[in-house]
Amino acid sequence: MAVPINTSNRLFLPARDTRMLLIKWVVALLVPVVVFNFVWQGDALINNVILGFINPGSSQVANGQLVEAVVFIFIFYLTLLALSGYLMAADSGRRGMIEIWVDILIFTVLPILLISATSNLIIGLALCGILWPIYFILRKRIPFLSFLNPQSLPAPESLRLVDSEQRAVMLGRARAGGFWFGSALAIVWLVVDLIFYFSGSLPGELLLVTAIRTVLFPVGGYFLGLLGGTLAVRRTIAANNNGNNGGASSRKKQKEEQILATSRAREEIREEVPNDLPLRSAGARNFFLILLMAFVIFYPVIDPFLFGYGTAGRLSGYNDAGYYVILALGLNIVVGFAGLLDLGYVAFFAIGAYAWGIFGSTQLGFISPIHIPLNFLSGLFWPMLLVTALIAAGFGVLLGAPTLRLRGDYLAIVTLGFGEIVPVVFLNLDNLTNGTNGIVGVHSPAFFGIQWSQVTPIPYYYLILALIGLTIFANIRLRDSRLGRAWIAIREDEIAAASSGVNLVRTKLFAFGAGAFFSGLAGAYYSAKLGGVSPSTFGFGDSVIYLAMVVIGGLGSIPGVIVGAITVYSINLFILNSLDSLASDPTNFLYGFNQIIVSYIPGFTFGNIRNLVFGIILIIIMIFRPEGLIPSARRRRELRRSPDLELLELGAMDVTTTDPGFEAEVRIE
Amino acid sequence: MTLFIQLVLVGIISGAVYALIALGYTMVYGIIELINFAHGDIFMMGTFITITIFGAFHITDNPPFGMPIVLAMIVAFVASTVLCALLGVVIERIAYRPLRNAPRLAPLISAIGVSLVLEDIGKLWKGLSPISPPQIFNTVLYIDKISISVTDIIVVVTAALLMVALQWMVNSTRIGRAMRAVAQDREAAALMGVNVDRVISFTFLVGAGLAGAAGFIFLLKFPTTTFTIGFQLGLIAFTAAVLGGIGNLVGAMLGGLLIGLVGSLVNLIPNSDDAAVRGFGIPHGGGAWSLAIIFAILILILVFRPSGLLGQQTPEKV
Numbered sequence: 001m002a003v004p005i006n007t008s009n010r011l012f013l014p015a016r017d018t019r020m021l022l023i024k025w026v027v028a029l030l031v032p033v034v035v036f037n038f039v040w041q042g043d044a045l046i047n048n049v050i051l052g053f054i055n056p057g058s059s060q061v062a063n064g065q066l067v068e069a070v071v072f073i074f075i076f077y078l079t080l081l082a083l084s085g086y087l088m089a090a091d092s093g094r095r096g097m098i099e100i101w102v103d104i105l106i107f108t109v110l111p112i113l114l115i116s117a118t119s120n121l122i123i124g125l126a127l128c129g130i131l132w133p134i135y136f137i138l139r140k141r142i143p144f145l146s147f148l149n150p151q152s153l154p155a156p157e158s159l160r161l162v163d164s165e166q167r168a169v170m171l172g173r174a175r176a177g178g179f180w181f182g183s184a185l186a187i188v189w190l191v192v193d194l195i196f197y198f199s200g201s202l203p204g205e206l207l208l209v210t211a212i213r214t215v216l217f218p219v220g221g222y223f224l225g226l227l228g229g230t231l232a233v234r235r236t237i238a239a240n241n242n243g244n245n246g247g248a249s250s251r252k253k254q255k256e257e258q259i260l261a262t263s264r265a266r267e268e269i270r271e272e273v274p275n276d277l278p279l280r281s282a283g284a285r286n287f288f289l290i291l292l293m294a295f296v297i298f299y300p301v302i303d304p305f306l307f308g309y310g311t312a313g314r315l316s317g318y319n320d321a322g323y324y325v326i327l328a329l330g331l332n333i334v335v336g337f338a339g340l341l342d343l344g345y346v347a348f349f350a351i352g353a354y355a356w357g358i359f360g361s362t363q364l365g366f367i368s369p370i371h372i373p374l375n376f377l378s379g380l381f382w383p384m385l386l387v388t389a390l391i392a393a394g395f396g397v398l399l400g401a402p403t404l405r406l407r408g409d410y411l412a413i414v415t416l417g418f419g420e421i422v423p424v425v426f427l428n429l430d431n432l433t434n435g436t437n438g439i440v441g442v443h444s445p446a447f448f449g450i451q452w453s454q455v456t457p458i459p460y461y462y463l464i465l466a467l468i469g470l471t472i473f474a475n476i477r478l479r480d481s482r483l484g485r486a487w488i489a490i491r492e493d494e495i496a497a498a499s500s501g502v503n504l505v506r507t508k509l510f511a512f513g514a515g516a517f518f519s520g521l522a523g524a525y526y527s528a529k530l531g532g533v534s535p536s537t538f539g540f541g542d543s544v545i546y547l548a549m550v551v552i553g554g555l556g557s558i559p560g561v562i563v564g565a566i567t568v569y570s571i572n573l574f575i576l577n578s579l580d581s582l583a584s585d586p587t588n589f590l591y592g593f594n595q596i597i598v599s600y601i602p603g604f605t606f607g608n609i610r611n612l613v614f615g616i617i618l619i620i621i622m623i624f625r626p627e628g629l630i631p632s633a634r635r636r637r638e639l640r641r642s643p644d645l646e647l648l649e650l651g652a653m654d655v656t657t658t659d660p661g662f663e664a665e666v667r668i669e
Numbered sequence: 670m671t672l673f674i675q676l677v678l679v680g681i682i683s684g685a686v687y688a689l690i691a692l693g694y695t696m697v698y699g700i701i702e703l704i705n706f707a708h709g710d711i712f713m714m715g716t717f718i719t720i721t722i723f724g725a726f727h728i729t730d731n732p733p734f735g736m737p738i739v740l741a742m743i744v745a746f747v748a749s750t751v752l753c754a755l756l757g758v759v760i761e762r763i764a765y766r767p768l769r770n771a772p773r774l775a776p777l778i779s780a781i782g783v784s785l786v787l788e789d790i791g792k793l794w795k796g797l798s799p800i801s802p803p804q805i806f807n808t809v810l811y812i813d814k815i816s817i818s819v820t821d822i823i824v825v826v827t828a829a830l831l832m833v834a835l836q837w838m839v840n841s842t843r844i845g846r847a848m849r850a851v852a853q854d855r856e857a858a859a860l861m862g863v864n865v866d867r868v869i870s871f872t873f874l875v876g877a878g879l880a881g882a883a884g885f886i887f888l889l890k891f892p893t894t895t896f897t898i899g900f901q902l903g904l905i906a907f908t909a910a911v912l913g914g915i916g917n918l919v920g921a922m923l924g925g926l927l928i929g930l931v932g933s934l935v936n937l938i939p940n941s942d943d944a945a946v947r948g949f950g951i952p953h954g955g956g957a958w959s960l961a962i963i964f965a966i967l968i969l970i971l972v973f974r975p976s977g978l979l980g981q982q983t984p985e986k987v
Binding site for chain 1: 771
């Protein structure tokens with residue numbers, strides 16, 4: 001951790017090194033906050049909320065959202081103030097001022113701007129997912145920008161210990177950080193409020209609030225910064241301070257701190273978490289995860305005052321993205337973990353969709369003597385969700401069984417054939433599936449007797465959230481299980497895995513079954529949400545889209561696949577289409593550009609070149625970054641090691657020439 | 670019976686086209702063990718090039734026989750073959766060669782990418798809707814109620830000539846020997862002084878050229894083409910290659926013919942909804958199911974005889 005140079009601990013006129021640190025972090029934090037408030041017009045909103053408290057009835061914010069908005073903003077600023085203290089204390093100075101500022105611009109300001117420009121969270125983030133890799137490539141390739149790269153310093157020779165004096169300095173810095181950041185924020189707001197007041201758009205009674213805030217922010221910053229600093233200090237390694245410790249509780253605490261400190265030290269030594277990236281430590285990761293989960297769970301509440309209007313449409317879009325995530329995670333089991341290229345994955349999705357489609361509509365009454373009362377049917381969605389997934393898994397095993405003896409590329413073709421057969425079957429079996437017209441009037445689920453409407457996306461949002469949570473949990477557990485290790489083993493080398501006692505038949509069947517299970521889940525959700533199924537929605541193109549999600553995100557990497565799914569979904573359904581609508585708008589610069597293209601290629605639309613875009617992305621990723629956007633650790637090692645492997649293989653060949661019995665041939669049955 | 674013979678004839682003609690495409694799959698697979706997903710789309714490009722050249726020569730339906738039509742056909746055939754061959758080489762250079770030593774999955778995914786790109790280029794070039802070439806040589810000869818057109822004869826003869834030429838090239842020329850050597854053992858061939866990269870490029874050249882020629886032939890016989898045709902026909906042709914034994918040239922030809930016959934003869938299966946047949950048959954008749962049946966054949970072959978009809982069992986090396 002930080003090795004303080006100066007032990008001065010003044011709050012108001014800090015020593016030079018503390019001053020530089022203050023400038024670095026206060027600016028770094030202030031810029032995104034100001035940008036956020038500017039594009040979001042949070043100022044006006046907060047003022048409205050406060051006005052609503054002072055003078056009920058005058059507020060322009062709907063009363064239902066009032067409390068929620070206040071809670072959100074309150075938590076947001078508390079977190080920021082504590083964060084400033086944490087960052088000040090944890091800073092080691094290895095990452096300079098300019099680098100931090102550029103990072104802040106790229107990683108916080110850019111997403112804020114993009115999200116507000118697209119007024120859609122996942123599209124904005126997906127755009128970032130495209131721009132960030134470009135930034136990484138730029139700073140790696142262009143010498144002028146190379147100073148932005150994080151430097152990899154040699155691992156420290158020994159653990160750095162922080163004695164009580166240094167701790168005091170760190171805490172002092174944290175206090176100063178919180179205080180000055182709070183002050184800067186308060187001053188910016190004060191100025192803005194005064195401007196608005198004198199231009200007449202700020203009611204007078206709010207000036208009192210402004211005054212209170214101006215005082216409260218520095219004071220709050222002082223204490224919250226101290227809190228953040230304490231958190232940072234907890235993760236340092238304490239020098240042995242002549243242990244005069246008292247009771248059992250303090251000994252326990254000391255032990256805890258020791259464990260924390262050693263884990264941190266281990267990370268540092270392995271260069272997993274460099275000193276200058278305090279936000280990437282294991283503890284910080286857990287914190288971010290909790291924060292992310294809270295955000296996702298409360299999102300339907302946050303959305304209205306984040307974007308203002310259009311919540312229902314946006315949520316509905318997220319719900320669609322959600323089942324793509326499940327599909328991608330399911331395909332990841334087959335392709336990413338077990339290394340079996342499945343090009344007909346859409347078949348299982350179709351089977352799942354049709355299973356609930358037939359069962360959850362009047363279609364079942366047409367094709368069989370079973371008549372389920374309609375008010376009862378919706379409640380049956382929950383057990384049927386499982387049954388549907390099991391049906392799909394059954395088909396997965398059914399397809400898997402005959403293809404077990406096939407090698408990778410044959411398998412790809414067989415699954416492709418299966419993916420082509422299934423829609424044909426659904427199309428032609430009129431009396432079962434209603435043929436070309438598909439099935440309409442599929443029932444939406446009911447929860448405790450309350451029927452879900454197809455136009456209210458919020459219940460579906462929580463349903464898909466729960467399903468995604470389940471899928472992620474199952475994926476992680478599967479990956480780390482004995483079965484998951486067997487999958488990875490057969491992906492790496494089938495023959496070696498078989499000789500080490502992995503049962504190829506069972507392992508591959510499980511992979512197919514598990515992959516199909518999740519697509520069945522997604523299929524049932526899809527037909528229940530849409531209220532219908534049509535055979536034309538399942539084609540090879542969809543299978544390729546799912547594959548692109550997994551490949552772009554990173555084969556075998558669970559977070560990668562989720563990011564890949566959201567990115568591809570956004571490119572596929574939003575970005576290209578919105579480019580089209582921009583290009584048809586004469587005021588936009590894309591209009592002229594589009595006119596030029598259309599004059600050469602009649603009938604050009606951005607929606608039409610979807611496959612072109614994905615094709616090029618697939619090729620480029622395969623050639624330049626085969627491990628994907630967020631690779632799994634294992635995959636990265638495996639792919640980056642290849643030059644050494646070449647050497648190894650050459651060596652092995654030399655042996656072959658001298659030893660005729662070296663090359664053993666094994667027939668796989 | 671007349672219907673049966675007629676369907677057999679149709680099967681042979683489409684089988685000839687399938688066989689030409691299947692040869693490209695089988696050659697590439699034989700030499701670098703890659704399923705070239707883009708191959709069908711190269712064929713699609715061939716049909717588009719042919720249509721474009723017919724358009725440039727202002728050929729209309731049923732043109733009078735004479736110099737312009739012969740010239741147009743020769744130019745279209747040569748252009749389609751040559752341009753597709755070059756396209757194949759370019760694709761190999763850009764998308765497959767950098768991945769020569771990558772894990773097996775990588776070139777396969779790259780090939781899917783190339784296929785998507787070509788499909789969309791085709792879409793941008795000729796639009797979404799199917800397009801029709803001018804019908805040439807529609808003169809129909811009747812032999813005992815069985816109709817054969819002049820085009821059919823041209824199709825079968827051209828395909829047969831190309832296949833014989835390919836057989837000769839692979840078996841009797843220096844480059845053919847090099848191809849067989851690389852297919853057998855790439856390292857050993859390299860040690861013997863074969864330029865492996867050039868041989869692989871040449872394989873792509875020949876395979877893609879055959880696909881281009883198939884595109885030309887296809888348009889003589891079949892009335893429409895569209896940007897998705899490469900994917901469909903490519904899959905069918907791949908099935909043909911697997912049926913004959915992938916990596917085996919004669920097998921690909923045989924497989925093409927068999928698949929053509931199957932695809933044509935399934936039309937004999939009656940429609941079960943048809944009152945005349947009293948429930949016998951399958952819904953919508955066999956024709957609606959031909960793709961499903963062909964893929965079912967593919968799956969069955971791969972399960973019961975993965976080496977195909979003429980291929981030999983290759984043990985996997987450790």
